Amino acid sequence: xxxxxxxxxxxxxxxxxxxxxxxxxxxxxxxxxxxxxxxxxxxxxxxxxxxxxxxxxxxxxxxxxxxxxxxxxxxxxxxxxxxxxxxxxxxxxxxxxxxxxxxxxxxxxxxxxxxxxxxxxxxxxxxxxxxxxxxxxxxxxxxxxxxxxxxxxxxxxxxxxxxxxxxxxxxxxxxxxxxxxxxxxxxxxxxxxxxxxxxxxxxxxxxxxxxxxxxxxxxxxxxxxxxxxxxxxxxxxxxxxxxxxxxxxxxxxxxxxxxxxxxxxxxxxxxxxxxxxxxxxxxxxxxxxxxxxxxxxxxxxxxxxxxxxxxxxxxxxxxxxxxxxxx
Amino acid sequence: xxxxxxxxxxxxxxxxxxxxxxxxxxxxxxxxxxxxxxxxxxxxxxxxxxxxxxxxxxxxxxxxxxxxxxxxxxxxxxxxxxxxxxxxxxxxxxxxxxxxxxxxxxxxxxxxxxxxxxxxxxxxxxxxxxxxxxxxxxxxxxxxxxxxxxxxxxxxxxxxxxxxxxxxxxxxxxxxxxxxxxxxxxxxxxxxxxxxxxxxxxxxxxxxxxxxxxxxxxxxxxxxxxxxxxxxxxxxxxxxxxxxxxxxxx
Numbered sequence: 001x002x003x004x005x006x007x008x009x010x011x012x013x014x015x016x017x018x019x020x021x022x023x024x025x026x027x028x029x030x031x032x033x034x035x036x037x038x039x040x041x042x043x044x045x046x047x048x049x050x051x052x053x054x055x056x057x058x059x060x061x062x063x064x065x066x067x068x069x070x071x072x073x074x075x076x077x078x079x080x081x082x083x084x085x086x087x088x089x090x091x092x093x094x095x096x097x098x099x100x101x102x103x104x105x106x107x108x109x110x111x112x113x114x115x116x117x118x119x120x121x122x123x124x125x126x127x128x129x130x131x132x133x134x135x136x137x138x139x140x141x142x143x144x145x146x147x148x149x150x151x152x153x154x155x156x157x158x159x160x161x162x163x164x165x166x167x168x169x170x171x172x173x174x175x176x177x178x179x180x181x182x183x184x185x186x187x188x189x190x191x192x193x194x195x196x197x198x199x200x201x202x203x204x205x206x207x208x209x210x211x212x213x214x215x216x217x218x219x220x221x222x223x224x225x226x227x228x229x230x231x232x233x234x235x236x237x238x239x240x241x242x243x244x245x246x247x248x249x250x251x252x253x254x255x256x257x258x259x260x261x262x263x264x265x266x267x268x269x270x271x272x273x274x275x276x277x278x279x280x281x282x283x284x285x286x287x288x289x290x291x292x293x294x295x296x297x298x299x300x301x302x303x304x305x306x307x308x309x310x311x312x313x314x315x316x317x318x319x320x321x322x323x324x325x326x327x
Numbered sequence: 328x329x330x331x332x333x334x335x336x337x338x339x340x341x342x343x344x345x346x347x348x349x350x351x352x353x354x355x356x357x358x359x360x361x362x363x364x365x366x367x368x369x370x371x372x373x374x375x376x377x378x379x380x381x382x383x384x385x386x387x388x389x390x391x392x393x394x395x396x397x398x399x400x401x402x403x404x405x406x407x408x409x410x411x412x413x414x415x416x417x418x419x420x421x422x423x424x425x426x427x428x429x430x431x432x433x434x435x436x437x438x439x440x441x442x443x444x445x446x447x448x449x450x451x452x453x454x455x456x457x458x459x460x461x462x463x464x465x466x467x468x469x470x471x472x473x474x475x476x477x478x479x480x481x482x483x484x485x486x487x488x489x490x491x492x493x494x495x496x497x498x499x500x501x502x503x504x505x506x507x508x509x510x511x512x513x514x515x516x517x518x519x520x521x522x523x524x525x526x527x528x529x530x531x532x533x534x535x536x537x538x539x540x541x542x543x544x545x546x547x548x549x550x551x552x553x554x555x556x557x558x559x560x561x562x563x564x565x566x567x568x569x570x571x572x573x574x575x576x577x
Contacts, residue, residue, distance in 0.1 A: 005460075005465065006460075006465050006468055008456060010424075011452055011469075012446040012447075012449070013446060014444070014445065014446050015447075187442060188441045190446075191442060191443060191445060192429075192432040192437040192438055192439075192445055193439055194441065195445050196429065196438045198418070202419055203417060206417065206418070208379075208380075208401045209401075209412070209416070209488070210429070210433050210487055210491050211405050211430075211434060211438075212433045213438075214401070217438070
């Protein structure tokens with residue numbers, strides 16, 4: 001028997017873009033024309049989607065569960081805000097600064113999440129984010145504390161597109177950054193490095209036995225995830241020209257985990273779709289029932305973890321295989 | 328000839344209990360070596376110590392003359408010391424070809440490469456496919472690992488280790504739980520491995536051990552009782568007393 005007999009294309013072409021993906025990325029374009037009055041909300045969705053993507057990289061691929069991911073989001077938000085306040089208002093420069101800042105914090109704290117079970121990791125990530133939150137709260141000269149960081153002056157994107165009142169620039173800027181970062185993440189998860197992260201998530205005990213340095217890989221994944229979160233935070237600062245203390249709040253971390261589970265982990269698109277569904281549901285449900293909208297969210301969450309472990313993406317995948325087998 | 332794998336007074340203590348006790352073992356290149364002993368004799372502990380899954384309380388491990396006692400597991404794998412597990416440690420949600428490609432990629436040092444997709448690393452994929460062909464796993468190459476029968480999964484356990492191109496391969500009960508006819512086939516495959524791979528085997532089925540091994544070490548209570556060729560081991564009175572009992576009379 002020779003290997004020539006085996007059709008290798010399923011693995012060879014695993015990273016090729018699928019038609020559904022092209023269609024998906026037309027959604028932000030369509031949304032711009034369909035909901036021109038909701039651009040602020042749509043920008044928020046793009047930013048949260050990027051934030052959620054960063055959690056998917058560390059949880060969905062490397063298997064590190066976190067309840068404190070807002071720490072890196074917040075660091076990025078403050079980094080970009082402070083840079084803009086003190087004269088470094090170029091948006092892309094701000095993103096870079098935020099990424100470096102968050103990556104450094106991610107690298108340093110990654111060593112705390114290497115060991116231990118999911119419970120230890122939840123508590124360690126939570127603890128780190130609580131400390132950073134209170135540090136930002138206390139350093140009022142620097143961060144503005146509970147009053148928030150004022151005087152964030154953002155220059156036009158690429159020196160050409162200034163942030164307008166209608167939020168058009170903010171929207172396209174957020175979507176463009178989301179797309180570029182998604183594209184990079186997509187390359188990463190389909191690479192041998194990404195495969196090794198999946199290996200770590202699926203059987204961490206086997207990886208050293210095939211020669212993989214597990215801890216170094218986890219440090220790298222956590223650092224990258226933190227940088228992504230930092231960029232998302234910076235986008236929020238730049239599009240709202242303000243940093244409030246709640247960028248680092250626990251509720252933001254918890255909500256993010258919820259969104260990712262809702263969308264489905266380990267597919268990148270689950271993070272994006274989960275964010276869209278969650279934010280849209282939030283918007284409409286809180287319109288109908290401003291005080292109690294979280295009731296329905298809670299119900300959806302319970303149903304999903306009990307009956308659809310792989311979230312919305314899992315359901316979509318099941319539907320598409322069923323459609324294919326029946327046709 | 329310098330031994331390819333050697334231990335010197337290797338011990339592992341859990342509290343007051345010696346799981347391994349003063350084990351000095353020497354394995355020649357190309358050997359077909361079996362470790363036998365009753366349950367709890369410390370066979371798996373010894374493999375864990377050799378591969379770095381456990382840190383010894385005392386003693387040293389040498390690989391091709393180099394002291395590897397303080398090296399991490401993955402560093403020993405890089406130097407050619409590879410193991411399989413008594414209980415499968417597989418990548419359940421990957422296809423068979425993906426998992427073996429993962430192992431090949433790690434050996435080729437591609438584990439940090441993040442730009443080109445796995446599919447573009449054709450050398451790695453071709454090598455994985457070739458390995459699947461020799462192990463007669465081609466028909467399930469694109470199946471999810473978890474969907475396979477236990478016997479096939481046991482074969483993947485070995486495939487992942489072989490993809491790391493071992494110089495010394497430590498097999499921890501490779502046929503455990505596999506139906507008899509399938510375990511014959513499995514051992515045929517192992518027997519056909521080239522002589523430049525040294526094989527150390529833990530196995531309970533004495534038929535298989537005596538057919539396969541050219542040297543046998545007997546462990547009892549964590550310590551090495553004796554080591555010799557199978558014919559001598561079979562006649563050794565102490566071995567029969569502590570371990571084999573009636574098994575060889577029949």
